[in-house]
Amino acid sequence: MPSFTSPDQEEDLEACVLRFSELDLKDTRLINPSSTLKAELDVSTKKKYSFAKKKAFALFVKTKEVPAHPFECKEKWWKCCQQLFKDRIGIHRHVATQHADEICRQTASVLKQLAVTLNTSKSLKPADDRNPLKGYLTCNREVSAWLPDVSCFSPDELIRGQGSDEGEVLLYYCYCDLRDPPWVCAWQTALCQHLRLTGKVRIATEGINGTVGGSKLATRLYVEAMLSCPLFKDYMCKDDFKTSKGGACCFPELRVGVFEEIVPMGISPNKISYKKPGVHLSPGEFHKEVEKFLSQTNEEQSDTILLDCRNFYESKIGRFQGCLAPDIRKFSYFPSYIDKNLELFREKKVLMYCTGGIRCERGSAYLKAKGVCKEVFQLKGGIHKYLEEFPDGFYKGKLFVFDERYALSYNSDIVSECSYCGAPWDQYKLCSTPQCRQLILTCPACQRQGFTACCVTCQDKGSGLASSPTQSSFKEECECTARRPRIPSELPQQV
Numbered sequence: 001m002p003s004f005t006s007p008d009q010e011e012d013l014e015a016c017v018l019r020f021s022e023l024d025l026k027d028t029r030l031i032n033p034s035s036t037l038k039a040e041l042d043v044s045t046k047k048k049y050s051f052a053k054k055k056a057f058a059l060f061v062k063t064k065e066v067p068a069h070p071f072e073c074k075e076k077w078w079k080c081c082q083q084l085f086k087d088r089i090g091i092h093r094h095v096a097t098q099h100a101d102e103i104c105r106q107t108a109s110v111l112k113q114l115a116v117t118l119n120t121s122k123s124l125k126p127a128d129d130r131n132p133l134k135g136y137l138t139c140n141r142e143v144s145a146w147l148p149d150v151s152c153f154s155p156d157e158l159i160r161g162q163g164s165d166e167g168e169v170l171l172y173y174c175y176c177d178l179r180d181p182p183w184v185c186a187w188q189t190a191l192c193q194h195l196r197l198t199g200k201v202r203i204a205t206e207g208i209n210g211t212v213g214g215s216k217l218a219t220r221l222y223v224e225a226m227l228s229c230p231l232f233k234d235y236m237c238k239d240d241f242k243t244s245k246g247g248a249c250c251f252p253e254l255r256v257g258v259f260e261e262i263v264p265m266g267i268s269p270n271k272i273s274y275k276k277p278g279v280h281l282s283p284g285e286f287h288k289e290v291e292k293f294l295s296q297t298n299e300e301q302s303d304t305i306l307l308d309c310r311n312f313y314e315s316k317i318g319r320f321q322g323c324l325a326p327d328i329r330k331f332s333y334f335p336s337y338i339d340k341n342l343e344l345f346r347e348k349k350v351l352m353y354c355t356g357g358i359r360c361e362r363g364s365a366y367l368k369a370k371g372v373c374k375e376v377f378q379l380k381g382g383i384h385k386y387l388e389e390f391p392d393g394f395y396k397g398k399l400f401v402f403d404e405r406y407a408l409s410y411n412s413d414i415v416s417e418c419s420y421c422g423a424p425w426d427q428y429k430l431c432s433t434p435q436c437r438q439l440i441l442t443c444p445a446c447q448r449q450g451f452t453a454c455c456v457t458c459q460d461k462g463s464g465l466a467s468s469p470t471q472s473s474f475k476e477e478c479e480c481t482a483r484r485p486r487i488p489s490e491l492p493q494q495v
Helices: 007-022 035-040 043-062 088-098 100-123 133-140 155-159 181-194 216-228 283-295 331-340 358-369 382-389 444-448 456-467
Strands: 065-067 076-080 083-085 167-175 198-204 207-214 242-246 254-258 279-281 304-308 318-320 349-353 375-379 395-397 428-430 439-441
Touching: 043 088, 043 100, 076 088, 083 088, 088 100, 155 216, 167 216, 167 358, 181 198, 181 207, 181 216, 181 254, 207 216, 242 382, 279 283, 283 304, 283 349, 283 375, 283 382, 304 318, 331 358, 349 358, 349 382, 358 375, 375 382, 382 395
Parallel strands: 198 254, 279 375, 304 349, 349 375
Antiparallel strands: 065 076, 076 083, 167 207, 167 242, 198 207, 318 395, 428 439
């Protein structure tokens, strides 16, 4: 990992860069200063202009990097203006002579970022005072500087064991304030590509949420990089990363992006913040609460609700005994579900859980904000951590995951059944009709009979497409969605 400047250099940097808040960055004389203007600038300011220009030049050159050879980790070439450069001198000369205007604009951007970052650092919260380099890091550290050194490993070592039996999948999230999500996005993209990882990473001003797969060596280096990054090291520990058997094969590609929310609940983080969640319970504490709840003779008259925050197809193949599992298709429907069934939660103690804990963070915050519950608790680390500690506990069935494995198995319980014959079955497949993306539970015997679609409507549509290849598309609708209310009501059943 990169080394930092010395404390003395940092103080000098801050003192100098703060002066840029007084400069007019729209002044073209500053962007491309004449010798007269250079003479008028004091030594400190000229020093920082030189620093910003070098930084802008390095960032521009970095964007032109291409791998010299497939799977080659160290050697880099550069491609710009349809020309290939195999040495730094060549690309530097080309950029200096052909892209001077772009460098000037980038220099202005770097100056502005320096001024904003260091002016903001004056009013940092006490929690941020522990690490004054956070703002400086996101604006001024090159992405490549925060990639782990893999020179001691061969390319084969990084990709060896990427299969589902030998590789690993990481699941994690971290709620923390990020000032520059685009920089984090660029870093995460470079980091995953550097380590040959696939998966999905969501980044927002409220934090980061990721699930990535690759070799065990690659995932270990990824965790080390995350825990050594100043943006996250004060908020995360090794235990925050849930692991399971898998690998790069579990995801078709790498997708990293910046979003408004790191888990899509459909409500702005400015309205419902992660900073006001329910009380976190460890797997052991949650186990005791569920045990107490299940020991009550009449669960319907209990003052406790065990609430599953996941989608219906997740809870269908695995859930806690005695839970309330909303029949919703997306987590973005969860707030509407709470609103519609608010009286159900009045004066109740609510025990919430989800796959890894992230949906409970904001889901519990939303429920608490309604002000009707007696208490709101959530399972820390989610079902994933609970099953690591209690594989034969009160959670029965499989744990659904959002990748090509579909589910993880920790016990032998089967709580779901074949959609056609009703035989015990819990292995999902996609509906055989190409345009439909519904998940279906159909046992091998029914599959052999041709029952491979999610419903009769899709089965007929699939047959129609087979007989009429020109009919290439139709609306993604079927009996499965038509008969399911978007927001189900639990109250009439309770009455």
